[in-house]
Amino acid sequence: MSIDFTLTTAQQKLRRNAREFSLEILQPLVKKADEEPDTQKAFVLMKGAYLECYKLGFATGFLPREYGGGGVSNVDLQIVAEEITAVDPGFATVLLVNGLALMPLVWFGSDAQKKKWLVQATSDPRGEYIAGWTVSEPVDDVGGTANFDHPGAHPAGIGLVAKHDKARGEYVLNGQKYWPCNAGGWDLRGADVNVCIVRTDPTKGGREGLSAIIVPRGTAGVSYGDPISKLGHRLCQNNAITFTDCRVPEENLFAIGDGDLVISKAFTWSGPVAAIAAVGVARSAYEFVLQWAKTRRAGGGLPMIHQQAVGYMLADIAMKIEACRAFSWKAAHYLDLFDSEGHAVGAMAKVFCGETLFTTVFRALQVMGVNALDKRHPMEKFLREAAVFPLYDAGNIGMQMRKIWGVMLDENFDPRAIADSRRMDFQKSMESTGALVQTPSGPDVRNAVTQETRKRSSAPVRSA
Numbered sequence: 186m187s188i189d190f191t192l193t194t195a196q197q198k199l200r201r202n203a204r205e206f207s208l209e210i211l212q213p214l215v216k217k218a219d220e221e222p223d224t225q226k227a228f229v230l231m232k233g234a235y236l237e238c239y240k241l242g243f244a245t246g247f248l249p250r251e252y253g254g255g256g257v258s259n260v261d262l263q264i265v266a267e268e269i270t271a272v273d274p275g276f277a278t279v280l281l282v283n284g285l286a287l288m289p290l291v292w293f294g295s296d297a298q299k300k301k302w303l304v305q306a307t308s309d310p311r312g313e314y315i316a317g318w319t320v321s322e323p324v325d326d327v328g329g330t331a332n333f334d335h336p337g338a339h340p341a342g343i344g345l346v347a348k349h350d351k352a353r354g355e356y357v358l359n360g361q362k363y364w365p366c367n368a369g370g371w372d373l374r375g376a377d378v379n380v381c382i383v384r385t386d387p388t389k390g391g392r393e394g395l396s397a398i399i400v401p402r403g404t405a406g407v408s409y410g411d412p413i414s415k416l417g418h419r420l421c422q423n424n425a426i427t428f429t430d431c432r433v434p435e436e437n438l439f440a441i442g443d444g445d446l447v448i449s450k451a452f453t454w455s456g457p458v459a460a461i462a463a464v465g466v467a468r469s470a471y472e473f474v475l476q477w478a479k480t481r482r483a484g485g486g487l488p489m490i491h492q493q494a495v496g497y498m499l500a501d502i503a504m505k506i507e508a509c510r511a512f513s514w515k516a517a518h519y520l521d522l523f524d525s526e527g528h529a530v531g532a533m534a535k536v537f538c539g540e541t542l543f544t545t546v547f548r549a550l551q552v553m554g555v556n557a558l559d560k561r562h563p564m565e566k567f568l569r570e571a572a573v574f575p576l577y578d579a580g581n582i583g584m585q586m587r588k589i590w591g592v593m594l595d596e597n598f599d600p601r602a603i604a605d606s607r608r609m610d611f612q613k614s615m616e617s618t619g620a621l622v623q624t625p626s627g628p629d630v631r632n633a634v635t636q637e638t639r640k641r642s643s644a645p646v647r648s649a
């Protein structure tokens with residue numbers, strides 16, 4: 186039998202290290218930084234914890250060993266991520282985003298690019314190397330995020346344009362990004378590198394016209410605004426970035442015409458991590474209210490847990506956490522088996538766990554009662570953090586559910602592939618499903634399910 190949820194000795198050690206780091210180094214910094222109104226200052230308050238993570242291998246451990254990474258599996262990443270997110274999921278996002286930025290190079294980069302950029306990431310003597318994953322854009326007439334795979338030419342979909350200046354061997358970037366994490370770096374003058382999704386062919390749609398480009402720190406023509414002040418995940422830095430005639434050497438370009446696949450795969454790799462992050466937050470909320478319910482009497486003769494409604498709510502919370510942990514691990518295991526080609530299951534775990542555990546955290550507030558709203562207690566923060574899960578890391582409605590739907594529409598879709606751990610390769614033809622396409626008669630999301638996709642599918646097409 187290969188199914189065994191017992192951690193190996195090495196995994197137990199990994200969990201112990203992650204737990205020790207989270208409780209002893211991270212936790213003492215969190216409250217002050219979370220309450221800090223200056224978002225850049227809040228981010229910098231976490232730098233000491235980040236340096237420690239770099240030393241422990243949590244900042245780049247997912248990169249392959251041949252480039253100096255730890256070769257950590259997706260399952261092992263789950264173990265570390267649960268411990269860190271149980272203390273602060275915003276800080277954990279800083280680490281996750283290093284992966285979102287650099288794993289695309291592992292999958293799509295040339296050997297020379299991998300050697301240059303990945304080795305740089307893993308060998309920083311200062312231990313403060315940070316990478317930005319620069320995809321999302323302002324919701325505007327030009328540019329967008331959810332509809333990155335829109336079949337139309339510029340200005341539909343991704344709006345940051347990279348024009349080839351062949352004579353000078355450079356790409357010239359113009360446009361904006363909004364939301365990318367880590368991108369501004371520790372001093373708002375740029376992360377060590379920003380991996381940017383750009384439109385290299387403005388005449389083509391999102392499935393042909395996008396690429397990825399590495400913009401190193403110090404490149405002229407990039408400016409960063411104050412980081413966004415957010416409801417939750419306040420300890421990661423989210424940036425507003427403007428590119429004005431920003432010139433980048435052409436050898437920094439990769440995944441040419443496949444920027445869409447980079448987006449789809451990166452947000453698949455991160456799916457199980459976002460899922461276990463929801464477990465981490467829900468676990469902390471659960472453990473806090475369990476203790477509260479066992480020790481507070483609310484004017485009755487017995488502690489609250491003796492009231493059946495409270496006991497049932499606690500049982501409901503506990504079982505949902507267990508179910509979501511199992512699903513997160515399953516999805517991570519599937520990605521380990523198939524080099525992160527698990528677009529449906531990665532997205533399913535992210536959507537299911539984030540949404541299930543958001544309501545579970547709210548349920549935990551109900552167990553505690555009105556005192557959950559008192560900022561002296563951690564519950565209001567747990568709720569703020571949980572609210573982020575369905576919205577970030579490729580929003581569930583605009584991106585992740587569309588991805589699952591696109592995979593299912595394929596005529597070769599195998600509904601037992603996930604249960605049976607069989608590989609399902611993601612195809613470009615699975616994209617654009619439900620993209621928000623304007624037609625002469627008005628918006629029609631179904632139109633983005635292309636003729637080609639419709640032909641491939643015998644299933645009836647539903648609107649999003």
Ligand SMILES: Cc1cc2nc3c(=O)[nH]c(=O)nc-3n(C[C@H](O)[C@H](O)[C@H](O)COP(=O)(O)OP(=O)(O)OC[C@H]3O[C@@H](n4cnc5c(N)ncnc54)[C@H](O)[C@@H]3O)c2cc1C
Pocket residue numbers: 278282285317318319320321322324329330331332363364365366367418421423573576577578579580581582583584587619620621630649
């Ligand atoms: C903490 C945090 C960290 C983040 N880190 C990064 C990062 O490192 N890099 C990065 O690039 N981004 C990052 N983001 C942004 C994040 O990844 C978002 O998921 C992304 O911006 C897409 O947002 P959205 O899905 O709301 O899309 P939007 O394009 O803003 O769409 C908004 C809404 O419109 C609706 N909608 C639009 N189109 C459709 C459609 N076709 N079908 C159905 N509904 C539709 C949906 O309701 C959708 O939620 C981060 C965000 C947060 C909060």
